[in-house]
Amino acid sequence: MIEVENLHKAFDGEEVLKGIDFKFEKSKTNLIIGQSGSGKSVLLKCMLGLFTPEKGIIKYDGKPYSEFTEDERKDLSKQIGMVFQGGALFDSMTVEENVMFPLKMFTKKQHKENKERVKEVLNRVNLDGNEKKMPSEISGGMQKRVSIARAIVNRPKYLFCDEPNSGLDPKTATVIDNLIQEITHEYDITTIIITHDMNSVLEIGENIAFLKDGVLAWKGDKSQIFKTDDETVTDFVYSSNLFQKVREAQQQGL
Numbered sequence: 001m002i003e004v005e006n007l008h009k010a011f012d013g014e015e016v017l018k019g020i021d022f023k024f025e026k027s028k029t030n031l032i033i034g035q036s037g038s039g040k041s042v043l044l045k046c047m048l049g050l051f052t053p054e055k056g057i058i059k060y061d062g063k064p065y066s067e068f069t070e071d072e073r074k075d076l077s078k079q080i081g082m083v084f085q086g087g088a089l090f091d092s093m094t095v096e097e098n099v100m101f102p103l104k105m106f107t108k109k110q111h112k113e114n115k116e117r118v119k120e121v122l123n124r125v126n127l128d129g130n131e132k133k134m135p136s137e138i139s140g141g142m143q144k145r146v147s148i149a150r151a152i153v154n155r156p157k158y159l160f161c162d163e164p165n166s167g168l169d170p171k172t173a174t175v176i177d178n179l180i181q182e183i184t185h186e187y188d189i190t191t192i193i194i195t196h197d198m199n200s201v202l203e204i205g206e207n208i209a210f211l212k213d214g215v216l217a218w219k220g221d222k223s224q225i226f227k228t229d230d231e232t233v234t235d236f237v238y239s240s241n242l243f244q245k246v247r248e249a250q251q252q253g254l
Helices: 040-047 070-078 095-106 111-124 140-152 170-187 198-204 231-237 241-251
Strands: 002-011 014-024 028-033 055-060 080-083 158-162 190-194 207-212 215-220
Touching (some): 002 040, 014 040, 014 215, 028 198, 111 140, 140 158, 170 198, 215 231
Parallel strands (some): 028 190, 080 158
Protein backbone atom coordinates (compact mmCIF):
# COMPACT_ATOMS: atom_id res chain seq x y z
CA MET A 1 0.00 0.00 0.00
CA ILE A 2 1.06 3.57 -0.71
CA GLU A 3 -0.53 6.36 1.33
CA VAL A 4 -0.45 10.03 0.41
CA GLU A 5 -1.33 12.47 3.19
CA ASN A 6 -1.91 16.21 2.73
CA LEU A 7 0.49 16.35 -0.22
CA HIS A 8 1.43 19.78 -1.58
CA LYS A 9 3.71 20.51 -4.52
CA ALA A 10 4.44 23.86 -6.17
CA PHE A 11 6.55 25.12 -9.05
CA ASP A 12 7.73 28.75 -9.18
CA GLY A 13 5.28 29.64 -6.43
CA GLU A 14 2.29 28.10 -8.21
CA GLU A 15 0.74 25.24 -6.26
CA VAL A 16 0.04 22.17 -8.42
CA LEU A 17 -0.97 19.69 -5.71
CA LYS A 18 -3.13 21.21 -2.98
CA GLY A 19 -3.37 18.76 -0.12
CA ILE A 20 -3.95 15.33 -1.69
CA ASP A 21 -5.04 12.50 0.61
CA PHE A 22 -5.41 9.03 -0.90
CA LYS A 23 -4.64 5.36 -0.23
CA PHE A 24 -3.36 3.28 -3.15
CA GLU A 25 -4.38 -0.20 -2.13
CA LYS A 26 -2.41 -3.41 -2.45
CA SER A 27 -3.60 -6.00 -5.00
CA LYS A 28 -5.87 -3.45 -6.70
CA THR A 29 -5.67 -1.39 -9.87
CA ASN A 30 -5.52 2.17 -8.50
CA LEU A 31 -6.34 4.71 -11.21
CA ILE A 32 -5.47 8.41 -11.22
CA ILE A 33 -7.74 10.26 -13.63
CA GLY A 34 -8.46 13.88 -14.51
CA GLN A 35 -8.01 16.42 -17.25
CA SER A 36 -4.62 17.60 -18.48
CA GLY A 37 -3.04 19.90 -15.89
CA SER A 38 -4.96 18.39 -12.98
CA GLY A 39 -1.76 17.22 -11.26
CA LYS A 40 -1.76 13.50 -12.17
CA SER A 41 1.82 13.31 -13.44
CA VAL A 42 3.14 15.48 -10.62
CA LEU A 43 1.51 13.19 -8.06
CA LEU A 44 3.04 10.15 -9.76
CA LYS A 45 6.51 11.73 -9.81
CA CYS A 46 6.22 12.64 -6.13
CA MET A 47 5.46 9.02 -5.29
CA LEU A 48 8.42 7.91 -7.38
CA GLY A 49 10.70 10.29 -5.50
CA LEU A 50 11.42 12.39 -8.60
CA PHE A 51 9.80 15.45 -7.02
CA THR A 52 10.04 16.47 -3.37
CA PRO A 53 6.75 17.83 -2.01
CA GLU A 54 6.77 21.07 -0.02
CA LYS A 55 4.38 19.55 2.49
CA GLY A 56 2.80 16.21 3.26
CA ILE A 57 3.76 12.57 3.66
CA ILE A 58 4.13 9.64 1.27
CA LYS A 59 4.15 6.26 3.01
CA TYR A 60 5.29 2.98 1.53
CA ASP A 61 3.69 0.17 3.56
CA GLY A 62 3.30 2.48 6.52
CA LYS A 63 6.75 4.09 6.55
CA PRO A 64 7.20 7.72 5.42
CA TYR A 65 9.49 8.01 2.42
CA SER A 66 11.15 11.04 4.03
CA GLU A 67 12.45 8.73 6.79
CA PHE A 68 14.05 6.24 4.40
CA THR A 69 17.82 5.96 4.55
CA GLU A 70 19.78 6.15 1.30
CA ASP A 71 20.09 2.35 1.27
CA GLU A 72 16.35 1.95 1.88
CA ARG A 73 15.62 4.27 -1.03
CA LYS A 74 17.87 2.20 -3.27
CA ASP A 75 16.09 -0.96 -2.13
CA LEU A 76 12.73 0.68 -2.82
CA SER A 77 13.78 1.54 -6.37
CA LYS A 78 14.41 -2.17 -6.96
CA GLN A 79 10.87 -2.93 -5.80
CA ILE A 80 9.26 -0.58 -8.35
CA GLY A 81 8.24 -1.56 -11.86
CA MET A 82 7.42 1.11 -14.44
CA VAL A 83 5.38 0.96 -17.65
CA PHE A 84 6.03 4.14 -19.62
CA GLN A 85 3.56 5.87 -21.91
CA GLY A 86 5.49 5.14 -25.10
CA GLY A 87 6.81 1.77 -23.95
CA ALA A 88 10.37 3.17 -23.76
CA LEU A 89 11.97 0.05 -25.19
CA PHE A 90 15.57 0.13 -26.36
CA ASP A 91 15.44 0.01 -30.15
CA SER A 92 18.89 -1.55 -30.42
CA MET A 93 18.05 -4.44 -28.06
CA THR A 94 16.03 -7.57 -28.72
CA VAL A 95 12.85 -8.30 -26.79
CA GLU A 96 14.82 -10.63 -24.52
CA GLU A 97 17.54 -8.05 -23.90
CA ASN A 98 14.97 -5.34 -23.10
CA VAL A 99 13.26 -7.50 -20.51
CA MET A 100 16.57 -8.68 -19.05
CA PHE A 101 17.87 -5.13 -18.60
CA PRO A 102 16.49 -4.60 -15.03
CA LEU A 103 17.85 -7.98 -13.95
CA LYS A 104 21.34 -7.05 -15.10
CA MET A 105 21.04 -3.64 -13.44
CA PHE A 106 19.61 -4.67 -10.05
CA THR A 107 20.65 -8.29 -9.50
CA LYS A 108 23.81 -10.37 -9.57
CA LYS A 109 22.22 -13.53 -10.89
CA GLN A 110 23.86 -15.72 -13.51
CA HIS A 111 22.96 -15.19 -17.17
CA LYS A 112 21.24 -18.58 -17.39
CA GLU A 113 18.98 -17.77 -14.45
CA ASN A 114 18.17 -14.37 -15.96
CA LYS A 115 17.23 -16.00 -19.28
CA GLU A 116 14.91 -18.39 -17.48
CA ARG A 117 13.20 -15.52 -15.67
CA VAL A 118 12.82 -13.55 -18.91
CA LYS A 119 11.29 -16.57 -20.61
CA GLU A 120 8.90 -16.95 -17.68
CA VAL A 121 7.57 -13.37 -17.82
CA LEU A 122 7.39 -13.31 -21.62
CA ASN A 123 5.28 -16.44 -21.42
CA ARG A 124 3.09 -14.70 -18.81
CA VAL A 125 2.36 -11.84 -21.22
CA ASN A 126 1.83 -14.27 -24.12
CA LEU A 127 5.00 -13.36 -26.00
CA ASP A 128 6.94 -16.61 -25.85
CA GLY A 129 8.80 -17.24 -29.09
CA ASN A 130 9.49 -13.53 -29.66
CA GLU A 131 12.70 -13.31 -27.63
CA LYS A 132 15.03 -12.57 -30.56
CA LYS A 133 12.82 -10.03 -32.32
CA MET A 134 13.59 -6.32 -32.30
CA PRO A 135 10.95 -3.82 -31.09
CA SER A 136 10.52 -2.58 -34.66
CA GLU A 137 9.50 -6.08 -35.71
CA ILE A 138 6.49 -6.36 -33.39
CA SER A 139 3.18 -4.50 -33.11
CA GLY A 140 2.43 -1.63 -30.73
CA GLY A 141 0.37 -3.89 -28.51
CA MET A 142 3.18 -6.43 -28.34
CA GLN A 143 5.62 -3.65 -27.47
CA LYS A 144 3.39 -2.67 -24.53
CA ARG A 145 3.39 -6.30 -23.37
CA VAL A 146 7.20 -6.32 -23.55
CA SER A 147 7.18 -3.17 -21.42
CA ILE A 148 4.93 -4.90 -18.88
CA ALA A 149 7.17 -7.98 -18.86
CA ARG A 150 10.20 -5.76 -18.21
CA ALA A 151 8.34 -3.96 -15.41
CA ILE A 152 7.51 -7.19 -13.54
CA VAL A 153 10.68 -9.18 -14.23
CA ASN A 154 12.17 -8.18 -10.84
CA ARG A 155 8.96 -9.17 -9.00
CA PRO A 156 8.09 -5.63 -7.90
CA LYS A 157 5.88 -4.73 -4.96
CA TYR A 158 4.74 -1.57 -6.72
CA LEU A 159 3.83 -1.07 -10.38
CA PHE A 160 3.46 2.39 -11.91
CA CYS A 161 1.83 2.75 -15.34
CA ASP A 162 1.76 6.06 -17.22
CA GLU A 163 -0.95 5.98 -19.89
CA PRO A 164 -0.29 2.31 -20.75
CA ASN A 165 -2.97 2.35 -23.47
CA SER A 166 -1.66 5.37 -25.31
CA GLY A 167 -1.68 4.85 -29.09
CA LEU A 168 -3.54 1.54 -29.00
CA ASP A 169 -6.83 0.61 -30.65
CA PRO A 170 -9.74 -0.08 -28.23
CA LYS A 171 -9.54 -3.88 -28.50
CA THR A 172 -5.78 -3.98 -27.83
CA ALA A 173 -6.17 -1.40 -25.05
CA THR A 174 -8.65 -3.69 -23.30
CA VAL A 175 -6.19 -6.59 -23.58
CA ILE A 176 -3.48 -4.46 -21.94
CA ASP A 177 -5.90 -3.29 -19.21
CA ASN A 178 -6.90 -6.84 -18.37
CA LEU A 179 -3.29 -8.04 -18.40
CA ILE A 180 -2.25 -5.35 -15.92
CA GLN A 181 -5.18 -6.18 -13.67
CA GLU A 182 -4.48 -9.92 -13.80
CA ILE A 183 -0.82 -9.37 -12.92
CA THR A 184 -1.80 -7.01 -10.09
CA HIS A 185 -4.01 -9.67 -8.49
CA GLU A 186 -1.75 -12.60 -9.29
CA TYR A 187 1.41 -11.07 -7.81
CA ASP A 188 -0.32 -9.03 -5.07
CA ILE A 189 1.12 -5.75 -6.37
CA THR A 190 0.15 -2.17 -5.53
CA THR A 191 -0.54 -0.85 -9.03
CA ILE A 192 -0.98 2.85 -9.86
CA ILE A 193 -2.18 3.82 -13.34
CA ILE A 194 -2.47 7.29 -14.85
CA THR A 195 -5.06 7.27 -17.61
CA HIS A 196 -7.34 9.51 -19.68
CA ASP A 197 -9.18 6.47 -21.04
CA MET A 198 -12.69 6.09 -19.64
CA ASN A 199 -12.82 2.59 -21.13
CA SER A 200 -9.99 1.71 -18.72
CA VAL A 201 -11.96 3.20 -15.84
CA LEU A 202 -14.98 1.09 -16.77
CA GLU A 203 -12.84 -2.03 -17.27
CA ILE A 204 -10.40 -2.05 -14.33
CA GLY A 205 -11.17 0.94 -12.06
CA GLU A 206 -11.02 -0.77 -8.67
CA ASN A 207 -9.85 2.28 -6.72
CA ILE A 208 -10.04 5.67 -8.44
CA ALA A 209 -8.64 9.09 -7.56
CA PHE A 210 -10.15 11.90 -9.66
CA LEU A 211 -8.01 15.06 -9.58
CA LYS A 212 -9.13 18.52 -10.62
CA ASP A 213 -6.89 21.58 -10.36
CA GLY A 214 -4.58 19.82 -7.91
CA VAL A 215 -7.35 18.71 -5.56
CA LEU A 216 -8.77 15.24 -4.96
CA ALA A 217 -12.25 16.00 -6.26
CA TRP A 218 -13.68 12.47 -5.94
CA LYS A 219 -12.71 8.91 -5.05
CA GLY A 220 -14.45 5.58 -5.48
CA ASP A 221 -14.60 2.62 -7.85
CA LYS A 222 -15.83 1.97 -11.39
CA SER A 223 -19.39 1.24 -10.30
CA GLN A 224 -19.69 4.34 -8.12
CA ILE A 225 -18.29 6.76 -10.69
CA PHE A 226 -21.34 6.29 -12.93
CA LYS A 227 -23.72 6.92 -10.03
CA THR A 228 -22.24 10.11 -8.60
CA ASP A 229 -24.12 13.41 -8.87
CA ASP A 230 -20.91 15.43 -8.61
CA GLU A 231 -20.98 17.61 -11.75
CA THR A 232 -17.19 17.94 -11.80
CA VAL A 233 -16.90 14.18 -12.14
CA THR A 234 -19.83 13.66 -14.49
CA ASP A 235 -18.59 16.37 -16.84
CA PHE A 236 -15.32 14.47 -17.16
CA VAL A 237 -16.83 10.98 -17.32
CA TYR A 238 -19.46 11.82 -19.91
CA SER A 239 -17.32 14.10 -22.05
CA SER A 240 -17.27 11.50 -24.85
CA ASN A 241 -20.25 10.58 -26.99
CA LEU A 242 -19.91 6.94 -25.96
CA PHE A 243 -20.39 7.63 -22.26
CA GLN A 244 -23.09 10.20 -22.91
CA LYS A 245 -25.02 7.34 -24.49
CA VAL A 246 -24.29 5.16 -21.45
CA ARG A 247 -25.70 7.87 -19.20
CA GLU A 248 -28.83 8.27 -21.28
CA ALA A 249 -29.37 4.51 -21.24
CA GLN A 250 -28.99 4.44 -17.46
CA GLN A 251 -31.50 7.27 -17.05
CA GLN A 252 -33.96 5.39 -19.25
CA GLY A 253 -33.46 2.24 -17.23
CA LEU A 254 -32.11 0.23 -20.14
